[in-house]
Amino acid sequence: MPLALVTGASFGLGAEFADQLAARGHDLVLVARSRDRLEETAERLRTAHGVQAHVVPQDLAEPDAADRIAHELAARGLTVDVLVNNAGFGTCGRFEEIDPRREHDQLMVNVVALVDLTHALLPGMLQRGSGAVLNVGSTAGYQPSPYFAVYSATKTFVFNFSLALREEYRGRGIKVTTLCPGPVETRFFETIGTRRAAVGGNFAAPEPVVRAALRALDRGRAYVTPGLSNQIVAHLTPRRPRTLVAAITKRITRPVLEPEPATQPATT
Ligand SMILES: NC(=O)C1=CN([C@@H]2O[C@H](COP(=O)(O)OP(=O)(O)OC[C@H]3O[C@@H](n4cnc5c(N)ncnc54)[C@H](OP(=O)(O)O)[C@@H]3O)[C@@H](O)[C@H]2O)C=CC1
Numbered sequence: 001m002p003l004a005l006v007t008g009a010s011f012g013l014g015a016e017f018a019d020q021l022a023a024r025g026h027d028l029v030l031v032a033r034s035r036d037r038l039e040e041t042a043e044r045l046r047t048a049h050g051v052q053a054h055v056v057p058q059d060l061a062e063p064d065a066a067d068r069i070a071h072e073l074a075a076r077g078l079t080v081d082v083l084v085n086n087a088g089f090g091t092c093g094r095f096e097e098i099d100p101r102r103e104h105d106q107l108m109v110n111v112v113a114l115v116d117l118t119h120a121l122l123p124g125m126l127q128r129g130s131g132a133v134l135n136v137g138s139t140a141g142y143q144p145s146p147y148f149a150v151y152s153a154t155k156t157f158v159f160n161f162s163l164a165l166r167e168e169y170r171g172r173g174i175k176v177t178t179l180c181p182g183p184v185e186t187r188f189f190e191t192i193g194t195r196r197a198a199v200g201g202n203f204a205a206p207e208p209v210v211r212a213a214l215r216a217l218d219r220g221r222a223y224v225t226p227g228l229s230n231q232i233v234a235h236l237t238p239r240r241p242r243t244l245v246a247a248i249t250k251r252i253t254r255p256v257l258e259p260e261p262a263t264q265p266a267t268t
């Protein structure tokens, strides 16, 4: 069976990727920090889909995270066919008020670990002449986003990095697709600290978002943004003048500085 490695598989979109890939008959390697949660997911996938599910607990903010994962894969004799770089989190607010350590970790998880894991696994895919990389970006990456300065920049990085790789490996059996979702109902907003961080779209459930991502990967598409309002942001928003785009985006993202609304819908 083909083997897929999913980062951030303990919750949210990553757990959904693991479910849907297992339902398609993939064996899984599940990576995140929450060991218990990964073990539960792995057991559920084995029982429901009869696949092998391997748990590799790892903090992706650690500088040698990808090396450790690669070492673990080699020790267990596992060859990865599909890499889903999904793990990530956001920060928001006035830049000078955000904990620099948190921003640093965000860069490590959203950017450095994603590149390092791709370095670790892509050469094997090239040798075998087939493989797939699915990177999770965001609609936040389509433009500079004041009050999400670092988060949106990490997602712009993910998008441009993925587009460039896709072009480099065209014709060599490697698919590279970026999922750029708008707001999805996950723990993301608990972690970032406010549901006001859901900018410019309705909340989607993880299931259709992941389904759209895997369909796009099947078809070799460069990127996918599920949902009509998110597609308007993706395709119809002018890209320049860039300073004007940043100024307009600031008007849209500014509410993130205001207090959280009183009621909190449950998250998955
Ligand atoms: N929800 C949304 O509206 C949107 C989300 N995204 C992107 O989707 C991706 C998944 O987020 P989502 O499912 O929504 O959020 P969740 O908070 O539900 O899940 C985040 C996942 O990332 C993992 N993770 C976070 N930090 C680390 C770390 N240091 N080391 C290892 N794993 C880590 C978490 O695992 P653990 O805590 O166990 O380590 C968890 O499995 C992210 O890249 C996010 O930016 C993009 C657009 C919209």
Ligand SMILES: CC(=O)[C@H](N)C(=O)O
Pocket (backbone or CB within 6 Å): 090, 138, 139, 140, 181, 182, 183, 184, 188, 197, 198, 199, 200
């Ligand atoms: C959190 C996200 O990345 C999402 N695109 C949003 O705008 O809410």
